[in-house]
Amino acid sequence: AQKYVLTKYFQGEPKRTDFQIVKEELPELKEGEILAEAEYLSVDPYMRAYMIGYKLPADMIGGQVAKIIASRNKKYDVGKYVTGSFGWRTHTIVNPDGNQTGMLPITLLPDLGSYPVSLALGVLGMPGNTAYFGLKEICQPKPGETIVITGAAGAVGSHVGQIGKSLGCRVVGFAGTDDKCQYLEKELGFDRAFNYKTVNIRAALKEGCPKKVDCYFDNVGGEISSTIMNYMNKYGRVAVCGSISSYNDVNVPKVSILQPAIVFKELKVEGFLVNRWTDRWDEGINANLNWLREGKLKYQEKVYHGFENMVDALVGMLRGENTGKAVVKVK
């Protein structure tokens, strides 16, 4: 068994030399425990942001889909799959009954039929629930309203847009390449998508949002968010989901002052963490699974290969190589 240990705090982009891969001996299973072998590991933006809060050396955090290869727990049969916040490690021994204190609950995967189990890290997992609860609970969009999404072609953003369309809203996205924008408009049914690296944001908003913006699902923060919030309607709602535009910054950049827009437009701006809805976790997963089966929810994955390439995958995702969810197939 192997695991990643972070030994140096990130400076700018994560580097392979910030980590050590450490071998582990696996002890015998105790009553109630399972041994799970990782099949897919997740690389997510929060990993870049959170590890600065840990005392080093620290085991690398992260979600994974793992196959149960030995079990002394009647509810968890060998051959079934679980998801859990097991970190960047090939094998995990855990008692799922007594260990629901991780970032996310340990969940036995439902039968996904012909869908790949990796979806449990994407549309049928944490990013899917972030989209589902973040949009519905924080933005509370009504039919006919306009939703703007940044980070729109990523795991969370691409999902938010599709829920927005199914709720009868106008959906406008910002993403980092023309190909991603094409995909959002042609495949996912976004009304408009703009490449934030090449357009003037205000001009794009004017063109894409004739009735201005009622809901803003903010995945990136920074200057673009200030511009969008200044283009909102009165009583607009902002779901502050993430601020990836600053995660790799050594010096946090200056952004335009936002308070006048918040006051005069009487905006409701709310940050959230998806684990607020841990007790409703299955509701989100099941809703997304139903949409998937009905053909209303499309997905893409960027699959990296090899446990030894975790850091490249993390950096690739932070650089925007992914459309949809970035995952690593362990073997």
Ligand code: NDP
């Ligand atoms: P994504 O799949 O969206 O991957 C990250 C994407 O961010 C990249 O593909 C890239 O796309 C974009 N990006 C990178 N740098 C910048 C930049 N400087 N400005 C704008 N976009 C950039 O990741 P997720 O869907 O997993 O996460 C999206 C956001 O949601 C993150 O901020 C994350 O922290 C947050 N999040 C929050 C949760 C919560 O509970 N609050 C839970 C899950 C995620 P591009 O080519 O478009 O630049």
